Amino acid sequence: METIIETRHLNKAYNDQVTALADVNLAIGKGEFVALLGRSGSGKSTLLNILGGLDAPTSGEVRIDDKSVDFGDRKALIALRRESIGFVFQSFNLIPALTAQENVEYPLLFNYRDTAVRRERAADLLSLVGLADRAHHYPREMSGGEQQRVAIARALIGEPLIVLADEPTGNLDSKTRDEIFGLMRQVNQERETTFLIVTHERELGKRTDRVINLLDGSVVA
Numbered sequence: 774m775e776t777i778i779e780t781r782h783l784n785k786a787y788n789d790q791v792t793a794l795a796d797v798n799l800a801i802g803k804g805e806f807v808a809l810l811g812r813s814g815s816g817k818s819t820l821l822n823i824l825g826g827l828d829a830p831t832s833g834e835v836r837i838d839d840k841s842v843d844f845g846d847r848k849a850l851i852a853l854r855r856e857s858i859g860f861v862f863q864s865f866n867l868i869p870a871l872t873a874q875e876n877v878e879y880p881l882l883f884n885y886r887d888t889a890v891r892r893e894r895a896a897d898l899l900s901l902v903g904l905a906d907r908a909h910h911y912p913r914e915m916s917g918g919e920q921q922r923v924a925i926a927r928a929l930i931g932e933p934l935i936v937l938a939d940e941p942t943g944n945l946d947s948k949t950r951d952e953i954f955g956l957m958r959q960v961n962q963e964r965e966t967t968f969l970i971v972t973h974e975r976e977l978g979k980r981t982d983r984v985i986n987l988l989d990g991s992v993v994a
């Protein structure tokens with residue numbers, strides 16, 4: 774299996790005091806649907822932020838699509854986030870003043886894409902997530918589950934190598950949680966999109982291809 778994302782001896786310390794990650798080595802293959810499991814404070818968000826180029830490690834290497842990420846190169850990091858990574862957050866992070874359709878299109882505004890192509894792609898993705906009839910609704914007019922569907926569509930619009938989801942179902946009731954998790958799995962299976970999903974719910978881990986367990990900043994079996 775082709776490796777999409779890999780870490781080598783990744784370490785992260787905050788203020789020279791807190792060790793958030795200690796010698797993390799992992800590899801995720803193309804099309805995998807992986808859960809990153811660990812209790813509060815185990816380093817899950819720290820790892821996800823570094824993988825997504827939002828934060829830099831103290832030492833060690835991140836390789837994406839077999840290229841080493843240069844955390845000192847701001848422009849390269851922006852390009853990486855824009856072209857290779859899709860993000861889904863616990864709190865949806867939609868832009869309140871934009872409609873569902875505009876929120877989904879938003880990441881492509883900076884990619885100089887043809888407007889018609891952008892619209893069409895966003896409309897396709899809204900259909901994929903089951904919200905074709907909500908395209909012109911604003912976030913405040915949608916439920917939490919619907920907002921997260923929009924956020925998933927937005928994460929997919931740049932055709933990322935991997936979607937990094939940080940507790941994507943953490944703000945949802947159990948029924949909606951199952952639906953959103955099922956939607957991500959469906960996207961994974963239909964489009965071979967790679968997912969790394971942070972959760973602290975063991976139950977969800979059982980519905981993935983593989984679980985990576987973090988304990989005090991290290992990967993455990």
Ligand SMILES: Nc1ncnc2c1ncn2[C@@H]1O[C@H](COP(=O)(O)OP(=O)(O)OP(=O)(O)O)[C@@H](O)[C@H]1O
Nearest residue numbers: 787791792793811812813814815816817818819820
């Ligand atoms: N900006 C920061 N400055 C100092 N310490 C931090 C910072 N961010 C995180 N930490 C510490 O690093 C460790 C890992 O935190 P992290 O947020 O990655 O854990 P987590 O597994 O995502 O937790 P949770 O499930 O509660 O979100 C914790 O001990 C935390 O207190």
